[in-house]
Amino acid sequence: MSKTSKTAASAQIKRKHSDLKEKVNYHNERYHTHDKPEISDYDFDQLFSELLKLEEEYSGLDLTDSPSQRVGGDAIAAFKKMDHRLPMISLANSYNEEDIKEFNARIKKFLRNDKDVEYFAELKLDGLSMELVYEDGQLVRALTRGDGVTGEDVTHNVKTIKSIPLKISHKKLLEVRGEVLIDKKDFVEMNQAYEEAGQMVFANPRNAAAGTIRQLDPKIAASRPLKFFAYALGAYEGIIFDSQKDIEEKLAALKFPIIDRKFTECTSSEEELIEYYHRINQHRAQLPFDIDGIVIKVNSLSLQDDLGMVARSPRWATAVKFQxxxxxxxxxxxxxxxxxxxxxxxxxxxxxxxxxxxxxxxxxxxxxxxxxxxxxxxxxxxxxxxxxxxxxxxxxxxxxxxxxxxxxxxxxxxxxxxxxxxxxxxxxxxxxxxxPFCKSILIGSLIHFVSRRAMNMEKVGDKLIEAFVELELVQNFSDLYKLTDKDIQKLERQGEKSIQNILNSIEKSRQTTLARFIYALGIRFVGEQTAKLLADHYGTIENFMKTEAEELEKVPEIGEKVSATILKWLHDKRMQSEVKTLAKYMTFEAPKRNLEGKLTGMSFLVTGTLPVKRDVAHEKIEENGGKLLSGVSAKLSYLIVGEDPGSKADKAQSVGVKIISWEEFLELLK
Missing domain, CATH: 2.40.50.140 (Nucleic acid-binding proteins)
Structure with missing residues (x-):
């Protein structure tokens, strides 16, 4: 964060700053670690803005654990290599329930104990292993696993992860180990954004997390939806742990995010371990993040000491992977x-x-x-x-x-x-x-043009489009409206009733909205919401076709890059001619959005699971005069969030967009 402090902080200001940090960190933890926010996103934003303003105005404030450090600082030149105090060991792998039985038998044999041994079983997260080093209660270093002995210092990136505490109440050495990952939902959203922008996409969430942590510029890490879950320890002083379960409970008490306890199992029963393995395997597709198995550990730390190591793997633990x-x-x-x-x-x-x-x-x-x-x-x-x-x-x-x-x-x-x-x-x-008239582009464009959310020609499918193009019956959008029953008879297996259904479907599509029509044209970067914004702004297709950059960039979501792409399309003489021809066939309905409603002049984006269906929420916004945007930007008035909002909430917070709940949105209408 840039500093333009004007005044030295007094004792009173420092107390206020400390109080604000504590409140913001507390609510950050409730939201990012426990998924149980206690205040609205709007109220959180007000707190955070107050904190940022205070830090801008006063020098001498303690920023070591300030949430303002999450936005990412200056880029570094290269990664430093550092040794772990204790090696980050790897686990022996196995792949089925027979291996679980053999592991249990080996433990009992080594301990010379016929009694049941208590085990702690948890998910094997498919992310990037990480060690967080705390000294005097401060996060001073974050190291990758590396070769187990030496890791890379990635502190600058790890500090941007909102679920990781920058400061803890334990004032002596504590090394916390866990996994950095990205949720599946956030991964899909991130890749979609990159693909739309023409950038490289990631192969899977693990690669995305690992690639992000290895960025030299922490602002990139701050912009991506990284999460961290703690599950193990390195070196520590001044604190006592007696079991794996105790480790997780005490880490949770120190505000570290841990895996929900409903996904762990503490048992002495071999049968229950096997049942846990199969249950998790059966439900892993429904988990919000990727896993590749389970980990079984002897629960007692004193028994772990007795069991010791085999080569570079602990004798007291095993990873049971899924096929x-x-x-x-x-x-x-x-x-x-x-x-x-x-x-x-x-x-x-x-x-x-x-x-x-x-x-x-x-x-x-x-x-x-x-x-x-x-x-x-x-x-x-x-x-x-x-x-x-x-x-x-x-x-x-x-x-x-x-x-x-x-x-x-x-x-x-x-x-x-x-x-x-x-x-x-x-x-x-x-x-x-x-x-633009390449046959493959033409087929793809026509399939988009007739699709449900565009012109909605429900009886004109992909195979039919391909046949029309192959027989040169359709060479552009407007040719669809020139088709006759004799034309369609040239296709194989088209009976009289089928032909009439196709023609009726085409005829019905002529009654449409300007927004649907603009979306159907398939202009790059113009999705459904952008098409609605363009339709609202220009009112007629003629106004839209003759626009220039200055006017186009007044539309929400239209920046320089998108504007240039739209104008290139609009200035193509073949496209201009095609749109003029098409417009003769169309009857444009008046937009349903109330242009003088209570939300006129405001723009909205909905994310997460709301108490109502997404379509209902969109209709409510538009019928009251609000505009819908398709992405988070400074032009967005409000982000409406429900459960599991994903990365959009983080981005909205970083650019200062107001975040509200569905209930708070309804209050705007009163």
């Missing part, structure tokens, strides 16, 4: 597909293989940078998985099985469909075909 949702297959070909925005996307065509009960034949390779990073080639034997249990991806190449005559794959610099020269936008990783 990976992965498989081996062969890449038979790499084809380049062209999407409606012209993006050239390489796709691996693979020998069919079952992963997690689903047969996989294709996997996206994203772009040339991704192909180069993984060195994927035609003929390679690869490991594939379903990322997030949904999207097929190539994890790695098995180089030992690579054919001797293999060659590196390069995406063609010309569009594979129309032959037009492809190019990259500045700061983008994706090659794009620049021909």
């Amino acid at each position: 990976p949702e992965q498989a081996q297959t062969v890449i038979e070909n790499i084809v380049v597909q062209v999407g409606r925005t012209g993006a050239l996307t390489p796709v691996a065509v693979m020998k069919p293989v079952k992963v997690g009960g689903v047969t996989i034949t294709n996997a996206t390779l994203h772009n040339q940078d991704e192909i180069d990073r993984k060195d994927v080639r035609i003929g390679d034997t690869v490991i594939v998985q379903r990322a997030g249990d949904v999207i097929p991806e190539v994890v790695q190449v098995i180089l030992d099985k690579r054919p001797k005559n293999s060659e590196a794959f390069l995406i063609p610099t010309n569009c594979p469909t129309c032959g037009t020269k492809a190019s990259k936008e500045p700061e983008e990783a994706v090659l794009r075909c620049q021909n």
Whole structure:
């Protein structure tokens, strides 16, 4: 945070500052660690703003544990390597319930004890291992695991994680170990934002967390939704622990985030450990974050001491992993597909293989940078998985099985469909075909145009669009409205009733809104909410088509980059002609939004789970004159949050947007 302090802080100001820090840290913990906020987001923002203002105005204040340090400071030149006081050991791995039985038998045999041993079982988080070092109650260092003996100092990034306390009540040495990760929901939102901006996307949440922690600029870490969960110790002084369960309870008392106790098990029963393993495996898809197994530890720390180590692994603990949702297959070909925005996307065509009960034949390779990073080639034997249990991806190449005559794959610099020269936008990783009438772009654009949220031609499906284009019945959007029953009879298996349904569906779509029409045009960066904002601002398609940059950037969410993309589309003479032709077929309904309602002049974004359905919330906003935005920016008036709001709440807080609950929103209407 930049400092422009004018006045030295008095004792009274220091007391006020200390009180504000304590309040903000307390409510941060309730929100980020326990998911049980006690005040509204708006009230929290007021507290935080007051704290920032105080720190701007007065020098000499103690900032070591101030929440203001979460925004990220100056970038560093490089990472320093530092030794751990105690090695960060790895666990022995096993993969089934028989291994649990064998582990229990080994423990009893070593202890020469026929009695049941109590175990503590917890989730094996799939993130980045981290050690937090506290001295005199202050977080002084954060180290990655590294090779177990030496880690990298990433304190500058870890301090931006809101769930990690910067200051604790224990005033002697305490090293807390745990995992840095990103929730699945936050990961999807983050990747969607990067993809829309033409930036590289992450393969999975673990890679995203690890990549973020290794950034030299802490502002990048501050902008990403990192979380931390504590579960173990390094060196410590002046505090006594007697069991694994005791460790978690005392760490929780010191305000460290720990995994919800409903996901842990403390038992002496081998059968209950096995049941826990199967239960967690069965429900892992529903967990908010990725795990790859469970960890079983002897609960008593004194028994752990008795059991000691085997090589570099503790004898008293084991990781029982789940069978990976992965498989081996062969890449038979790499084809380049062209999407409606012209993006050239390489796709691996693979020998069919079952992963997690689903047969996989294709996997996206994203772009040339991704192909180069993984060195994927035609003929390679690869490991594939379903990322997030949904999207097929190539994890790695098995180089030992690579054919001797293999060659590196390069995406063609010309569009594979129309032959037009492809190019990259500045700061983008994706090659794009620049021909708006390329057949592949045309098919993708038409599929978008007729979709439910656009022109809503419900009887015109993807296969029908492809057939229209192949037979050259449709070469642009307006050709859909020129189709006759004789035209459609040229297609195979189209009966009289089916043809009439198609024509009725096209005819019905002519009655639409300006917002739907603008969205249907498929202009890059113009989603549903942006289309509504444009429709509200311009009122007619004619006004929109003749706009210039200065006027366009007055619209919420339209910045310089989006403005330039829209104007490039609008200034294309072929597009201008097409829109004029299309407009002749359209009857535009008046917008349902009340332009003189109580929310006129205000903009809103909804995130998280509300007491009402999302569509109901949107209608409530628009019928009272409010505008809906699709992302967080300084132009946003209010972010309405429900349960599990994700990263949008953090971003809103960082740019000073007011955050309110659904109940507080309803108060605005009174």
